[in-house]
Amino acid sequence: HVAVLDFGSQYTQLIVRRVRELGYFAKLYLPEHLDAIGKPGAIILSGGPKSTSDEDAPDIDFEMLQGYGVPVLGVCYGMQLLNIKFGGCVKKSNHREYGNAMLYPVEQTGLYEGISAESQVWMSHSDTVDSLGEDCRVIAKNQHGTPVSLQWGESFFGIQFHPEVTHSHEGTQILKNFLDTAGELAAFHIEDFKQELIDEIRAKVGEKQVVCGVSGGVDSTVLAVLLHEAGVNVKAIYVDQGLMRKNETAEVEANFKRMGVPIEVVDASERFLTALDGEGDPEKKRKIIGNLFIDVFWDAVGDAEMLAQGTLYPDVIESASNENSKASTIKTHHNRVDRILEMQKEGKVLEPLAELFKDEVRELGANMGIQQDILDRHPFPGPGLAVRCPGVVTKERLDIIRDCDHIFISELKESGWYQKTWQAYAGLIPVKTVGVKGDERSYEYATNLRAVISEDAMTADWVDLPTPLLRKVSSRILNEVSGINRVLYDISSKPPASIEWE
C-alpha cells in the first residue's frame, strides 16, 4: 500500500483520495507512527501548516524512513523537511505564495514524464528551498526560476506545489509517475478496506454498546450496516426532528426492518419545533438542532457508551476550525457541535467513515448488499429542512417545503434526472409576493428549486435541467401546493453559494 504521512495540511486526505483513484490502496498515518506503517510500497509526506524552522515543527525519523527502502515523495512541507534531512536549508519567508503558479520541468522524464513543458500548479506555502542537500537535483522550477521540485538519488522526490488539488492540472499524472517508480503496489479493493474498518471498529468498541444515529441516508445506513456486520452491540436510533421530508420516517423504518438492522424511531418533532420557535439565525438554528438531537438521542438510550456517526471527509474539513485553526469554518456542521466535540475528547465518538468520500461509501454499501435505491438517495443535511427554510422555521413553512419537494423529486425520478443530479430539493423563500390565483389576488411565498452536480460536496454546479421538466414541476407546484405562488430555479454554483441555503 501507499503510506501517507499527515503533517497537518488540509489537503492530506485528498492525497489519499487521489492515490485510491489511481487504483492503489492508500492509508493515512501520523509521522510519529512511522514504525507502524507495515510494509508500504511507497511513502508520501504531506504538506502542513508549520514552518520547518518552527520550534514545534513536526519531524520524522529519517533513518527509519530511509530504512523502508521505498520511493518517497515529499509534498510542500514534506519536501522542505526532506531537503533539511539531506543537509539542505529552507528559507523562511514572510510572503505567502498562494494560488496558481507555473511549473517548468527541467526534463520531461521521471516524475515529469509526459508532463507539459509549462503546466499550471497550485501553491500554498511561505518557506522556500534555500540551499540544496547532498546528491540533490532540481527537477522543476517555477516562472521565477525558483526550484519547486527536487530529487535526491533515485527514489526520493520533493514537490513544492500541491498535486492533489484539481487546480494543479497535471497533478494526478505527477502522482501516478511517482507511484510508477514504486514497482508493484497493492490495488485498492473496497473489500479490503471494509475489513480494515471492521477490525478498527472491533478494536475500538470491544464489548461496549454503540448508539448509531440513522437518518435513512446513504452514510448513516452504510454505517449502521457496517457496525451490524462488525458484530458489535449496536442500536440504531432514528430521531424524527419534524424536519424530514414527506413520508420519510415511515420509509426509513421499513427499509431498516427489511435489512434486519434493529431501529428505534423517536418522534421528537414537537420538541424540535418548540426549541426552534422564533429563531432565525442560521448558526443558532444549527446549534439548537444539533444539541437537541444529542439530548433526545441520549434520552432514548440512557446508558449507551459510545456514539457512532456517519461523518465523511468533506464534513471533517469544512468544520475543521472547530478543533484547530487549519481551515476556516464555513458552517457549523450538525455533527460537530460543542457537545459532540466534548464527547470526542473523551474518546466516545466513533467515525469509521471519516476517511471516505461519498462515492466510496456507496461502493462500500453496495459491497454489503444495501439496495440500490438507498445507495442512490441524494444526501440530506443533518439539520434537515431547517437549512432549506431560511429564517424562522414553522410547521406551515415545513409543510409547504415538503409538498414542493415531493413534487420536484417525483418528477426528477420520473424523468430519469434524479440519478443524474447529485442533490436536489425544493426550499422556501420566506418572502411573500403578490400573484393571482383563480380570480383572486394571492400573497404567498416562493419556492426555490435547487439541483446540483458535485463530486464531494466541496464544490458544486447547478444542473441545466430541461425546460419542459422545469415547466412541469413549476406548473404542478403552483397548482397543487397552497401557500406558493412563485417557483424559482437556483442557478448558483458553489462557491460562492453553498448547496443549502443556510
Ligand code: XMP
Ligand atoms: P453546503 O450547503 O455546505 O452543503 O454546500 C454541502 C453538503 O453538506 C450537506 N450538509 C450537511 N450535512 N450535516 C450534514 O450531515 C449538516 O449540518 C449539513 N449541512 C449541509 C448538504 O446537504 C450538502 O450535501
